[in-house]
Amino acid sequence: MNILVCVKRVPETGGRVSLSADGREIDTRYLGFTVSPHEECATEEAVRLIEANGGSSTVLTLGPETAADQLRAALAIGIDRAILLETDGQDWDPVSTAAAIVAAVRAEAAAGVTYDLLLMGNEAADSGDFQVGIRVALALGLPCINGVKSLEVRDGVATARREAGGGWEVFQVPLPAVVAVREGINLPRYPSVPGRLRAKKKEIERFVPEGRGTGVAAGSSGPAGPDKIRLRLPAETEGRVEILGSGADAAPAVVDLLERIGVLSA
Amino acid sequence: MILAFVEQAGGRPDRSSLEALTFARRLAAGMGVPLGAVLFGADAAAAATELGAYGVGSAWVVEHADLDSYAPAAWGRSVAGLVGVASPSIVLAAGTDRGHEVLAYAAAMVDAPMAANCLEIRPGDSFEVTRQRWGGSLLEDASLAGPVRFVTIAEHATQPQDVPTPLVVKVESFRPSLAESDLRVRVVARVAPEVGKVSLADARVVVGGGRGVGGSEAFSELEELAGLLHGAVGVSRVVTSAGWRPHSQQVGQTGTRIAPDIYIACGISGAIQHIVGCKAAKAILVINTDPEAPIMSRAAYAVIGDLHAVVPAISAEIRRRQAS
Numbered sequence: 091m092n093i094l095v096c097v098k099r100v101p102e103t104g105g106r107v108s109l110s111a112d113g114r115e116i117d118t119r120y121l122g123f124t125v126s127p128h129e130e131c132a133t134e135e136a137v138r139l140i141e142a143n144g145g146s147s148t149v150l151t152l153g154p155e156t157a158a159d160q161l162r163a164a165l166a167i168g169i170d171r172a173i174l175l176e177t178d179g180q181d182w183d184p185v186s187t188a189a190a191i192v193a194a195v196r197a198e199a200a201a202g203v204t205y206d207l208l209l210m211g212n213e214a215a216d217s218g219d220f221q222v223g224i225r226v227a228l229a230l231g232l233p234c235i236n237g238v239k240s241l242e243v244r245d246g247v248a249t250a251r252r253e254a255g256g257g258w259e260v261f262q263v264p265l266p267a268v269v270a271v272r273e274g275i276n277l278p279r280y281p282s283v284p285g286r287l288r289a290k291k292k293e294i295e296r297f298v299p300e301g302r303g304t305g306v307a308a309g310s311s312g313p314a315g316p317d318k319i320r321l322r323l324p325a326e327t328e329g330r331v332e333i334l335g336s337g338a339d340a341a342p343a344v345v346d347l348l349e350r351i352g353v354l355s356a
Numbered sequence: 357m358i359l360a361f362v363e364q365a366g367g368r369p370d371r372s373s374l375e376a377l378t379f380a381r382r383l384a385a386g387m388g389v390p391l392g393a394v395l396f397g398a399d400a401a402a403a404a405t406e407l408g409a410y411g412v413g414s415a416w417v418v419e420h421a422d423l424d425s426y427a428p429a430a431w432g433r434s435v436a437g438l439v440g441v442a443s444p445s446i447v448l449a450a451g452t453d454r455g456h457e458v459l460a461y462a463a464a465m466v467d468a469p470m471a472a473n474c475l476e477i478r479p480g481d482s483f484e485v486t487r488q489r490w491g492g493s494l495l496e497d498a499s500l501a502g503p504v505r506f507v508t509i510a511e512h513a514t515q516p517q518d519v520p521t522p523l524v525v526k527v528e529s530f531r532p533s534l535a536e537s538d539l540r541v542r543v544v545a546r547v548a549p550e551v552g553k554v555s556l557a558d559a560r561v562v563v564g565g566g567r568g569v570g571g572s573e574a575f576s577e578l579e580e581l582a583g584l585l586h587g588a589v590g591v592s593r594v595v596t597s598a599g600w601r602p603h604s605q606q607v608g609q610t611g612t613r614i615a616p617d618i619y620i621a622c623g624i625s626g627a628i629q630h631i632v633g634c635k636a637a638k639a640i641l642v643i644n645t646d647p648e649a650p651i652m653s654r655a656a657y658a659v660i661g662d663l664h665a666v667v668p669a670i671s672a673e674i675r676r677r678q679a680s
Contacts, residue, residue, distance in 0.1 A: 228429075333660065
């Protein structure tokens, strides 16, 4: 089987976030970058499915030249090919992002490469748009399952489970299909040293996506968006911490507190 | 009109949908437009009549032999079809799995953009929203184009509030025209929740463990305290990435959102992705050796010290009091 996995490069934020001077981006001067967590798991899932079923996997990202780092990370754990849809570093809205992925999949098909499965993350860690997979699936005429935390592929049928109300909902679709996964579907492996070396030598296929920076969705009759105006940090509710004590000696004060708020019947 | 996709089970609207309706009602009043609702599934008509208390004047119950079971694309197609009938200027849903999914389908089907997890909407010529990024640790002001605006409303941001004088809801049935391809994705089976287990999302007490716990075995100390408090254990992403605990226990942006009476955060530094998962807690008690840990700024209470000394001491103190 052939799998295409779509990933996004995002900053590795820690305890605090600060914004760039124009307020449109996170200040990343002191931050590293990583793959959005759901997509890291999508990549691992692609590698496992190919290990189990045979075939070939390709990773794709829409992002700046530096997103090649995230593609190499995927190659290092066993993805076979990498495609970079190179942007000028601006954020692309979800409508335009989906259009770029659809155009890339069609270009692959025209070159004789078709995919049985498109794996994505359920939502990107940064923009959280919750829609790219669905837009891609609709445009390509494929079924789409979202929020997947368990996936099985057998005899051309994908069976997927997602969490719902403490239990699970089970979906089943014939391939080809789009499946958007959540972190927890697997525990991603660390790349091996030989894996990293292999990844370093591999060629990354680069394309310039159509519609770059226009804000108009390629191949759609409607508007793109939402259009980012600015980012803001939420107002902090600056609380005063009451220090109950130090070390084991604080235990009685903690239990007093638990009794006071009523989670421990005295 | 503002048209709201309302989720319901057993004839009762979901809490998150009532939050979204409360948000929508205030927005509709400001715009001087009516509020309508669309519902699916068995008992949808019963749930529809309850919505008058939330300012809904008209409701459509989607009727189709194949639609009682959840089918995201077909539900989305139905909402898109209803847009042609009801001509809303805004289509809205709660920012839940189904809310996001159904609205994303409907928006894509009518070639409109969609803004997810909105906290504010400023209608007008330049229709602007404020929405959550990074699970809510960052906000984005954005404009949204199109004759119909599709938005989901962030969960836990609005308290559901009914109106003093409920409206009488005009309930109509709506028969969508579906393509065969719309019915490919459907819930084919359900697995019920485990009986008797305290779920992380609903627990009144959550005992959280982070990198400071140091390994999988040491979680028994947290399990013991959680057991004494009839609560659940939650963990940070570091812990699940290290394989110390299963992902189902993860609290945060890519895990579970919790809203307990108290969250006891042990050995957790407080990355923003973790904070967005626990900020709905009524109080946070931090147990940490580092008084400068970022999570301290979110805490109401703190104990400075090694969790391996403090947590067993708390459990021992609870046992001592229970025995006396």
